[in-house]
Amino acid sequence: MSRSNTLPFQMKVTKTVGLSPTVKSLKLGFNDPKLATAFSFEPGQFIFLSIPGYGDSVLTITSAVADLPQIEVAVRSVGNNTKAIHRLKIGETVFVRGPFGNHFDLKKMAGKEVIIIAGGIGLAPLRSLIKTIEKEPQNVGELKILAGAKEPEDFIFKSDLKTWSDFAQVYLTVDQADKNWTGYIGRVTKLIKEAKINQKAIAVLCGPPVMFLPLIKELEGLGLKDDNIYLMLERRMKCGIGKCQHCTCGDRYVCLDGPTFSWLELKDNWEAFL
Amino acid sequence: MSLVLHHQDLSKLITELSEKWPVYGPKKERNEHEVRLELLTSAKNLSLNNSSSIVPPKKFLFPAKEVLILFEKNKLKKPAQTELILLGLNRKDAEGLFCLDKLMTTPLLDDHYAEKREKVHLIVIDSLAPSNNLNCDLYLQRVDQEHYLVFPFGGFGGKIAKSKLFSHDGDVGTISTRHLPDNVIYHPRLDEIVENSRDHPVWDRLAETCFNCGICSYVCPLCYCYETEDNFEITSNIEKDCKGCRNRAWDSCMLPDFNKVTFHNFRPKMKDRIYNWYYHKFVRMPREYGFPGCNGCGRCITACPAKINYREVLKELIKDEQK
Amino acid sequence: MKKLKIAIFDLTDCEGCELELINLREKLAKVAEQTDIANWRFASHNHDLGPFDITFIEGSPITEGDIEAVKQARAASRLVVALGSCADLGGLQASLGAKAWTQGLKEVYGEKYQTKSKPPKPLSYYIDVDLHLPGCPVNQNELANFLSSLIMTKRPEEARFPVCLECKAKENSCLFLAGKPCLGPITKGGCQAACPSRGLQCWGCFGALRGGNHHAFKSNLEKKFGQEKTKSLLKNFFSNQEEFKSLYPREE
Numbered sequence: 001m002s003r004s005n006t007l008p009f010q011m012k013v014t015k016t017v018g019l020s021p022t023v024k025s026l027k028l029g030f031n032d033p034k035l036a037t038a039f040s041f042e043p044g045q046f047i048f049l050s051i052p053g054y055g056d057s058v059l060t061i062t063s064a065v066a067d068l069p070q071i072e073v074a075v076r077s078v079g080n081n082t083k084a085i086h087r088l089k090i091g092e093t094v095f096v097r098g099p100f101g102n103h104f105d106l107k108k109m110a111g112k113e114v115i116i117i118a119g120g121i122g123l124a125p126l127r128s129l130i131k132t133i134e135k136e137p138q139n140v141g142e143l144k145i146l147a148g149a150k151e152p153e154d155f156i157f158k159s160d161l162k163t164w165s166d167f168a169q170v171y172l173t174v175d176q177a178d179k180n181w182t183g184y185i186g187r188v189t190k191l192i193k194e195a196k197i198n199q200k201a202i203a204v205l206c207g208p209p210v211m212f213l214p215l216i217k218e219l220e221g222l223g224l225k226d227d228n229i230y231l232m233l234e235r236r237m238k239c240g241i242g243k244c245q246h247c248t249c250g251d252r253y254v255c256l257d258g259p260t261f262s263w264l265e266l267k268d269n270w271e272a273f274l
Numbered sequence: 275m276s277l278v279l280h281h282q283d284l285s286k287l288i289t290e291l292s293e294k295w296p297v298y299g300p301k302k303e304r305n306e307h308e309v310r311l312e313l314l315t316s317a318k319n320l321s322l323n324n325s326s327s328i329v330p331p332k333k334f335l336f337p338a339k340e341v342l343i344l345f346e347k348n349k350l351k352k353p354a355q356t357e358l359i360l361l362g363l364n365r366k367d368a369e370g371l372f373c374l375d376k377l378m379t380t381p382l383l384d385d386h387y388a389e390k391r392e393k394v395h396l397i398v399i400d401s402l403a404p405s406n407n408l409n410c411d412l413y414l415q416r417v418d419q420e421h422y423l424v425f426p427f428g429g430f431g432g433k434i435a436k437s438k439l440f441s442h443d444g445d446v447g448t449i450s451t452r453h454l455p456d457n458v459i460y461h462p463r464l465d466e467i468v469e470n471s472r473d474h475p476v477w478d479r480l481a482e483t484c485f486n487c488g489i490c491s492y493v494c495p496l497c498y499c500y501e502t503e504d505n506f507e508i509t510s511n512i513e514k515d516c517k518g519c520r521n522r523a524w525d526s527c528m529l530p531d532f533n534k535v536t537f538h539n540f541r542p543k544m545k546d547r548i549y550n551w552y553y554h555k556f557v558r559m560p561r562e563y564g565f566p567g568c569n570g571c572g573r574c575i576t577a578c579p580a581k582i583n584y585r586e587v588l589k590e591l592i593k594d595e596q597k
Numbered sequence: 598m599k600k601l602k603i604a605i606f607d608l609t610d611c612e613g614c615e616l617e618l619i620n621l622r623e624k625l626a627k628v629a630e631q632t633d634i635a636n637w638r639f640a641s642h643n644h645d646l647g648p649f650d651i652t653f654i655e656g657s658p659i660t661e662g663d664i665e666a667v668k669q670a671r672a673a674s675r676l677v678v679a680l681g682s683c684a685d686l687g688g689l690q691a692s693l694g695a696k697a698w699t700q701g702l703k704e705v706y707g708e709k710y711q712t713k714s715k716p717p718k719p720l721s722y723y724i725d726v727d728l729h730l731p732g733c734p735v736n737q738n739e740l741a742n743f744l745s746s747l748i749m750t751k752r753p754e755e756a757r758f759p760v761c762l763e764c765k766a767k768e769n770s771c772l773f774l775a776g777k778p779c780l781g782p783i784t785k786g787g788c789q790a791a792c793p794s795r796g797l798q799c800w801g802c803f804g805a806l807r808g809g810n811h812h813a814f815k816s817n818l819e820k821k822f823g824q825e826k827t828k829s830l831l832k833n834f835f836s837n838q839e840e841f842k843s844l845y846p847r848e849e
Contacts, residue, residue: 006386007343007352052345053506053518053749078536080751087750093348209538236535238502241382245499245527248550249540251558256382270472271550274540310768328768338766485817486810487782488758492765503754508624508745511631524762530808531757544810577765579773579782580817 005241008050008095009035013088014070019156020149023076023121024086025062028094029069036069042103043128044232044260048240049073050095051088055081058237060125060259061099064132074124074156100240101259104129104204104230106139113141113198117215119148119188119207123156125232125259126206130160134167143168144195148188148207150175171195192218199223204260206232213273216263226264233258233272276442277424279414283439284422285317290437291359295395298334299362300327314361322362322399322416326571330495331360331367332374335390336524338492342386342502343520346510352386353519357393365400369407370495370569377498377563386522395430458588459556459568467595468556468588472549476590481545483580488526490551490574490584496559496567499532501525527551552587601650601747604636605680606670608663609717610656610688613734614681615639621741628744647673651747655680657687659714664723671724678728678743679720685731686804687719687837694836694848719837728753732788733802733834739787756787759806760799764790772798778822778830783809783840800833805840815844 003009015027026049030036041047041061050056057079063072077086088094106129114133116126133143145168149155152174164170171191173184184191188211197203203219205212212231219229235247235254247254250269252261266272279287291297292315300321301312309327311334314320341353363371378387396410404413404425411431414422426435461467471477491497500522510517525532528547533540541547555567568584575583607615618625619640628634635645652674658664671677679685693701695716702712720726730743730753739756746753760781764771772779772793779798781790785806792799805811818827828845835841842848 004385005383007350010348052343052350052520053504053516054751055504056502056520080746080754084751095350234535235540236533238500239384241384243378243382243384243498243500244502244525245554246525246533248554248558251553271541271546274542274546308770328770329765338762481810481813483813483817484810485782485814486759486808487761489761489765489771489782492762501757505742506745506749506751508621508741508748509627511627512749524766525758526762529758530806534757577771577774579761579771580813 005097005239008048008097011071011094011096013090013092013094015090016088019074019158020154022078023074023124023156025072025074025156026085026088026094027063027070027072028096031093039068041065041071041099043106043132044103044125045099045101046125046240046259047071047073047096047098047100048237049075049081049085050097051081051084052095054084055079056097056238057081057085058240060128060232062124062127062131064128064135066135067131074121074127076121098240100255102257104260106132109133109140109202111139111141113144113201115144115146115195115197115201115203117146117188117191117203117205117207119211120150120154121156122205122207122211122232123147126204127157127160129204130164130168134164137167141198144197144201145170146173146188146191146195147171148173148175148191152178152181152183169195187214189214189218192222197222197224200228202228202230204230204232209234209273226267227262229263230260231263231266231272232260277426277435277440278442279422279424279440281416281420281422284320284414287437287439288314288320288361289316290439291361291434295357295359297359297361299360300325311360320362322364326364326367326573326576328573328577329493330571330573331363331371332495332498334358334360334394335371335374335387336378336498336500339521339523341519342522344517345519346515346517352389355390355393357395359395359397361397362399363396365398365402365405365408366569366571367495368396368398368400368410369405370571371396372407372409373496373563373565373567373569374498375409376565377496377559380563397434456570458585458592459566459570461588461592463595464566464588464592465557465560467591468552470595471591474591474594476587477545477549480548480582480587481543484528484544484548484582485580486528486530486544486547487579488528489577489579490582491526491528492524493573493577494567495569495571495573496555497526499525499527527554552584556588601632602635602645602648603632603651603653604645604647604649604670604674605634605639605653606636606655606666607639608654608656608667608684609659609690609714610681610683612639612655614655614683614732617734617737617740621737621744624741624744628748631748649674651676651678653678653680654684654720657683657691657717657719658723659690659717661713661715664715667720667724676727676747677720677724678730679726680730681735682731682733682802682804682834683717684720685726685729686834687717687722688733689833690717691719692832692834692836694832722837729755731785731803733800736788736791738789756785756803757807758786759809760784760786760788760790760793760803762786763788764793766790767794769793772796776821778818778826780830783811783814801831802834805835805838807840809840811840811844 010031011028014029017025046060059073238244242256250271299314302321378384397412399414401416413425506518559567698716743753777798780801781799784801785803
């Protein structure tokens with residue numbers, strides 16, 4: 001029997017880690033052993049995480065498929081549900097629906113240079129892809145991670161960023177540096193020149209809406225093809241199954257057709273960058 | 275020989291059915307023009323003259339507010355649904371429900387809707403012959419003042435058609451009523467026309483007249499956008515039983531905060547929201563489902579406090595496109 | 598879990614919103630069980646002076662004493678809730694505006710009368726307000742949800758829809774279309790269309806819906822009822838709101 005799209009299933013918090021002053025990472029295990037074996041997802045897909053009484057939050061899975069039967073998510077505390085999630089302790093129960101949405105095209109990335117560009121918490125949805133590549137780095141040509149944050153302490157996955165430099169080139173930039181900062185200062189766009197991106201590379205972008213257009217301009221300038229530039233969009237969502245209409249974006253549903261879109265798909269979309 | 279119901283027996287049929295199931299149908303009570311789908315026990319006040327109810331039959335499947343999930347401590351469950359009969363819908367409203375069924379169950383299944391839908395049985399009454407776009411259990415075609423031709427569908431329809439009120443002895447003529455094709459909402463190139471109309475002045479004009487109240491969505495048989503909210507029952511104790519529910523409630527893409535997240539509103543302009551309403555109904559939905567998000571019932575026209583008529587808007591777009 | 602310490606104060610108003618609190622009956626008893634209602638002149642012997650987690654203030658401040666009291670309450674409270682339209686919007690008493698208010702006092706009490714009161718203003722004119730629960734009176738359901746939200750450490754959500762949603766949900770036929778100056782389309786919902794369901798037009802007591810098309814509505818009203826009546830209708834409850842000020846920028 002297939003899982004309900006509306007009724008969530010139980011999971012248990014097995015670990016919590018503070019990632020930044022406002023972001024926490026949660027590791028979740030399945031309560032139902034059958035579900036633990038049946039559950040699968042692809043990097044880039046999202047779930048709804050809920051504490052009954054508080055609401056439902058859309059979160060992209062941040063762990064790799066190989067980490068199953070546990071999954072991880074990163075949660076920024078902003079609303080009622082995410083604040084309640086931040087208060088969770090190990091062993092407590094949460095409710096999950098999903099996975100929903102499309103996923104990264106790993107086959108297309110084979111042998112190619114892959115550029116991950118993230119602004120702020122935008123690194124979270126891309127972590128699953130990075131962790132997947134980490135398991136078999138030889139599958140892609142080269143991995144370059146370009147990440148930006150307001151201040152050094154705002155970076156999420158700080159320890160990951162350190163280990164990722166073992167198999168990837170990691171470029172970090174902040175808007176405001178402190179005295180210990182040794183990385184770059186300024187917008188993520190500035191990192192593009194530093195990273196010496198191959199024009200056949202595949203770029204995947206995630207971050208605040210204002211970040212996209214300037215970055216795309218830079219990447220196009222380097223000769224990257226429109227269908228090799230991918231963007232992850234964020235919208236309000238209530239269902240995840242193309243019903244509630246909150247996530248529609250021009251002719252697309254972010255929950256069904258996305259959250260990852262190629263620039264080719266979005267170029268003429270009049271609502272993608274509002 | 276065809277299966278026939280005499281008009282004078284319709285009331286008996288309702289009474290017979292209402293002994294086993296709750297039967298709802300279009301009823302005029304307070305005045306002739308106000309029709310609501312309410313509980314019936316006979317044909318008294320039943321309104322079959324094609325005038326549409328204030329709120330379409332979607333209210334039985336997708337009501338203004340309903341419980342999606344019940345919770346208590348760490349247990350969740352779906353609410354139980356009651357079986358009911360919806361009687362006396364005209365063909366247009368029944369076709370509207372057929373479309374809503376498609377919207378809610380494909381390509382991905384809203385299982386909450388599907389579970390409710392399974393328990394709702396439909397008895398359509400219309401002077402037109404049954405069409406293919408129906409998902410009803412019984413179709414009563416009013417062929418003359420005295421008679422209905424009876425078309426049962428599926429197991430439930432077959433079961434109720436066994437009633438002694440139906441007879442095989444009738445030899446009744448059929449009135450041929452033709453359904454006129456709607457050349458506005460079924461205009462062959464409407465999707466393209468609306469799609470290319472983003473710079474048309476009509477959207478600015480509408481943004482100056484539309485109140486953004488969302489009534490057009492609430493009364494639309496094919497509007498299905500929704501909001502969810504979690505409530506904790508105040509009479510329970512948060513530490514002991516922590517009872518509550520997740521509700522799903524009507525929303526409207528016309529409302530100012532429809533696309534608002536904590537840090538950003540993705541559709542802040544009224545003009546864009548109005549365009550999106552038309553785009554969804556006449557571009558995205560026909561392409562996604564093969565039918566427009568409008569069955570021409572006219573409820574939004576009658577209910578709009580700003581007196582906006584979407585047909586006039588579409589006609590204007592069609593006319594200006596030909597220039 | 599530590600119980601929330603709650604205070605409920607009232608200023609110039611009819612006390613109808615407090616009555617709605619009392620009308621919650623067994624629900625209120627459950628709230629009292631799970632919180633510590635430490636100061637409530639209207640219904641309790643407790644007169645704790647704080648500090649409080651949540652302070653509900655009903656009514657609008659009109660005297661120096663009131664203003665001082667709300668400032669003290671603000672300083673002693675983590676969260677301040679404007680309970681009802683008098684606190685949230687200034688209430689009907691604020692619709693007059695300063696000039697007409699002074700004029701009215703003279704007419705009623707004579708030229709020599711020295712008043713201690715100032716023209717009524719919403720609470721937010723004097724202090725920061727964290728949460729808003731409008732209504733004349735507040736709606737019991739909203740109130741119950743509001744309280745249960747606070748008990749479970751959840752920020753109560755304000756209605757993001759106009760009165761028309763709940764009005765259509767009740768299958769009312771439209772009063773505006775029937776020629777009444779019903780403010781439902783631009784008024785914040787949550788009242789469950791209390792008035793229109795009884796055949797009475799909406800007077801806007803929950804305040805103007807944020808982001809509603811107030812300009813379109815105003816010009817529509819003006820066509821039907823003229824400028825003067827339109828203004829007086831919109832003024833009743835909206836007079837202290839940004840929405841009203843953008844419709845009548847030259848208003849005092």
